[in-house]
Amino acid sequence: METKIILLRLYLDELGVDTTINTKDQRIILQKAVYLGQAAGGDLGYRYSWYINGPYSSELTRDYYKLAEELNNGTQKTQYVLRDDLKERLHSIKDLLNCPREWSEGQAVWLELIASLDYAVRVLRMNKPDAKNYVVRHKPHLEQYMAVGLDALERSPLQMGVV
Numbered sequence: 001m002e003t004k005i006i007l008l009r010l011y012l013d014e015l016g017v018d019t020t021i022n023t024k025d026q027r028i029i030l031q032k033a034v035y036l037g038q039a040a041g042g043d044l045g046y047r048y049s050w051y052i053n054g055p056y057s058s059e060l061t062r063d064y065y066k067l068a069e070e071l072n073n074g075t076q077k078t079q080y081v082l083r084d085d086l087k088e089r090l091h092s093i094k095d096l097l098n099c100p101r102e103w104s105e106g107q108a109v110w111l112e113l114i115a116s117l118d119y120a121v122r123v124l125r126m127n128k129p130d131a132k133n134y135v136v137r138h139k140p141h142l143e144q145y146m147a148v149g150l151d152a153l154e155r156s157p158l159q160m161g162v163v
Contacts, residue, residue, distance in 0.1 A: 001070050004044075008063055009071075010082050011037060011044060014090045015097060021068050025108035027061075028053050032111035033097055034060055039118055039158055041089045048123065054116035054139070055123070092157040100148060113142050113149040118158055 001009075012019055017033045020026050035048055035055045046063075048055040082090075099110040116139060120131035132150065136143045 002066070005063060005067050005070060006080055007044060007082075008034075008060075008067055010080065011042065011086075011090065014082055014087055016094060017097070019064070019067060019071060021064055025106065027064070028108040029111055030064055031056055031060060032108075032115040035115045036093055036096065036111070036118065036158070037090050039122060040093045042086050048119065050119065050124075050138075054112045055119040096152060096156045096158070100152065103148070105145070109142070109145075112139070113145055114153060116142070117146075117149050117153055 009019065011034065012030065015033050015037055017030055018026065019030075021030060032054065034044065034046060034057070038044060038046065046057040046060045048057045050056070096114060097107075097111065099105075099107055103110055113135075116135045117131055120126045120134045121128065124131070124134070126134060128150065132146050136146065142149070
């Protein structure tokens with residue numbers, strides 16, 4: 001298995017993200033979890049652009065299909081491990097990946113909301129009100145959740161673009 005694919009697997013394992021990619025929701029969760037892990041300082045080198053479901057990396061898509069193929073071929077766990085500093089960064093956002101108790105829309109929608117807001121601030125360099133308006137304009141189905149999303153990000157180690 002290629003080094004980058006091994007690293008992706010270890011990264012996802014550390015975040016507690018399933019490597020199964022059979023459904024759109026599973027792929028959204030994987031995309032957004034890696035985005036948020038990188039935002040926390042665990043850079044794997046994936047670059048994101050804005051797409052239908054928020055931040056999206058076509059290179060990551062290619063790599064998680066490679067990973068799925070390797071796993072389907074019976075590739076065993078590796079002897080490699082992540083550095084402790086990377087583990088700490090990823091561990092710092094694990095709670096953010098989990099939906100709040102009152103959330104009923106599923107993890108894919110939750111991560112789409114969180115990653116989209118963070119992307120608007122961090123990558124597009126918008127202030128918080130503009131970021132909220134941007135996300136609502138592109139994702140009107142998320143408008144009713146803006147307050148809970150912004151609150152979760154404010155309480156997270158990401159702090160809306162300040163790592």
